[in-house]
Amino acid sequence: MISAPAFSTFFPPRRTLMGPGPSDISPQVLAAQSKPTIGHLDPLFIKMMDELKSLLQYAFQTTNPMTLAVSAPGSAGMETCFVNLVEPGDTVIVCRNGVFGERMRQNVERIGATAVVVDDPWGQPVSAAKVEQALQQNPQAKFVALVHAETSTGVCSDVQTIAAIARQYDCLSIVDAVTSLGGIELRVDDWGIDAIYSGSQKCLSCVPGLSPVSFSPRAVQKIQDRSHPVQSWFLDQSLVMGYWSGDGKRSYHHTAPVNGLYALHESLRLLAEEGLENAWARHRQQHRDLATGLTKLGIEFIVDEQYRLPQLNAVTIPEGVDDAKVRSRLLNEFNLEIGAGLGDLAGKAWRIGLMGYAARKENVALCLQALNQVLR
Ligand SMILES: *Cc1c(COP(=O)(O)O)cnc(C)c1O
Numbered sequence: 001m002i003s004a005p006a007f008s009t010f011f012p013p014r015r016t017l018m019g020p021g022p023s024d025i026s027p028q029v030l031a032a033q034s035k036p037t038i039g040h041l042d043p044l045f046i047k048m049m050d051e052l053k054s055l056l057q058y059a060f061q062t063t064n065p066m067t068l069a070v071s072a073p074g075s076a077g078m079e080t081c082f083v084n085l086v087e088p089g090d091t092v093i094v095c096r097n098g099v100f101g102e103r104m105r106q107n108v109e110r111i112g113a114t115a116v117v118v119d120d121p122w123g124q125p126v127s128a129a130k131v132e133q134a135l136q137q138n139p140q141a142k143f144v145a146l147v148h149a150e151t152s153t154g155v156c157s158d159v160q161t162i163a164a165i166a167r168q169y170d171c172l173s174i175v176d177a178v179t180s181l182g183g184i185e186l187r188v189d190d191w192g193i194d195a196i197y198s199g200s201q202k203c204l205s206c207v208p209g210l211s212p213v214s215f216s217p218r219a220v221q222k223i224q225d226r227s228h229p230v231q232s233w234f235l236d237q238s239l240v241m242g243y244w245s246g247d248g249k250r251s252y253h254h255t256a257p258v259n260g261l262y263a264l265h266e267s268l269r270l271l272a273e274e275g276l277e278n279a280w281a282r283h284r285q286q287h288r289d290l291a292t293g294l295t296k297l298g299i300e301f302i303v304d305e306q307y308r309l310p311q312l313n314a315v316t317i318p319e320g321v322d323d324a325k326v327r328s329r330l331l332n333e334f335n336l337e338i339g340a341g342l343g344d345l346a347g348k349a350w351r352i353g354l355m356g357y358a359a360r361k362e363n364v365a366l367c368l369q370a371l372n373q374v375l376r
Contacts, residue, residue: 015331016358018367019339020151020312021179022201022208023355025267029206032266033259040256048265049244049256055268059181059204059276060196060214062188066237067214068244069200069264071257074178077197077211079107080235081174084215084223085143085195088112092143093134093171095126095162099152099343100176104145111231116141122344123314125307126157128165135169144171148186149179151202152342154303154314154351156184160191167192172219178202181212182271182356183283183311194219200260203283203311205356206267210260267356283310286359290352293368297375302349311359313352314345318375323347326374334370 017024038045056067070077082104086092090113094105097120108115116138118130126146135141144166148159163173172194180186183203188196194216201208215223215237223230223237230236234254243253271279287310291301294315302314317323323340327350330336339351352367 013335015335015337016363016366017337018353018358018363019337020202020342020351020353021199021355023203023205023353024358024363025205025207025263026270026357028270029263029267029357033207033263035259035262037258040258041250041252045256045258046250049261052261052265052268053244055265055272056212056214058272059212059268060177060188061186061190061276062214062216064188064214064216065245066220066241068212068240069261070197070211070213070235070240071254071260072211073201073209074197074199074211075103076235077178077199077213078103078176079232080211080213080237081195081197082107082111082145083230083232083235084237085172085174085219086111086113087226087228090114090143091116091138091141092145092174093118093131093138093141095120095131095144095146095157097124097126097153097155097157098122098147098150100147100150100178104147104174104176108145123153123155123302125155126162128158128161131162132165135165135171139169141169141171143174145174145176147176149177149184149309149312151179151312151351153345154301154309154312155307156180156309159186159193163192163194172216172222179309179312179355182276182279183359184309185280188214188216192216200264200267203279203356204264204267204271205358207260207263209257210264212264283354283359286310286354286361286364287313289361290354290364290367293364294371297368297372299371302345311353311355313354314341314349315352317341317348317350321375323350329374330370333374334366336366336370338367
């Protein structure tokens with residue numbers, strides 16, 4: 001016998017989460033998560049899933065019937081889009097201006113497809129002109145993939161323009177909206193986006209581990225016309241859809257994360273109650289207040305003002321300041337988490353998140369006061 005370890009119950013501290021995600025979760029969403037678990041094919045649960053779908057359509061601003069939450073984190077949403085749409089031998093234009101564009105490239109290559117990478121420097125948006133040039137040079141390309149809100153650098157790219165260019169060249173667009181959904185303007189139907197994925201734990205301020213996705217009718221057609229079966233059984237949308245729709249006779253695919261979906265339902269319900277445009281405005285306002293305060297502390301932004309994401313503020317660590325020490329003091333003395341730099345920006349930047357429920361006055365005040373004290 002291996003003897004039983006005797007641990008006490010885990011009690012996490014109450015932190016303020018102002019990093020790149022997970023973000024602060026509203027008490028209502030946490031309460032929703034602890035409601036009684038019911039069967040995932042219980043008629044009342046199915047009714048809740050139908051509401052969840054409508055709420056996701058609102059958040060994405062789409063009427064796409066194929067809109068649902070993948071039972072796994074944002075990275076699985078990314079993989080869902082790529083493995084369902086892209087087939088071996090296809091060519092995909094992949095825009096890379098940070099960590100997540102590079103992950104898209106890896107997804108494409110693992111499928112056995114070809115990634116034509118359009119590189120832009122870290123801290124700058126994807127260049128629409130370069131994308132168009134790549135499309136001219138690669139007439140065989142079938143997809144354009146890009147990240148709307150690059151969490152590694154705090155840059156917003158012009159998805160509306162690039163998705164329109166993709167259409168002109170008869171390509172489908174695949175968009176990463178993990179950090180953008182609920183935080184900045186995003187209109188899936190008006191912008192003509194074909195496949196999009198997000199995450200529960202950023203501007204939706206829900207528990208981590210769920211990934212909203214949506215596919216346009218063109219994308220659904222593409223999936224139906226595949227000549228190879230999707231290599232991932234779990235992520236194959238043609239199977240998953242029998243579970244999320246199925247008109248009265250849903251079939252078992254996998255056991256839904258029942259309580260996580262309660263939480264997502266509540267977080268999206270709160271977003272709908274506030275109104276998308278009000279949520280976007282709130283993120284902008286809190287960002288402006290934070291930016292004013294940071295400037296007073298002599299802290300500079302990495303990204304030009306016009307491309308900055310309100311929900312992810314990437315700033316340069318001031319000269320002579322010990323990155324790890326500051327972040328650990330913020331955590332231990334103020335219960336405040338901010339993000340470290342990622343990839344090329346490791347050790348050079350902090351990433352201060354104002355995502356969802358974290359985008360509020362108290363958080364901005366706490367962050368500025370704590371930084372002021374620790375840096376002094
Ligand atoms: C966080 C993030 C992801 C990955 O989401 P996980 O839930 O961590 O798997 C993908 N893309 C972007 C832009 C992100 O910020």
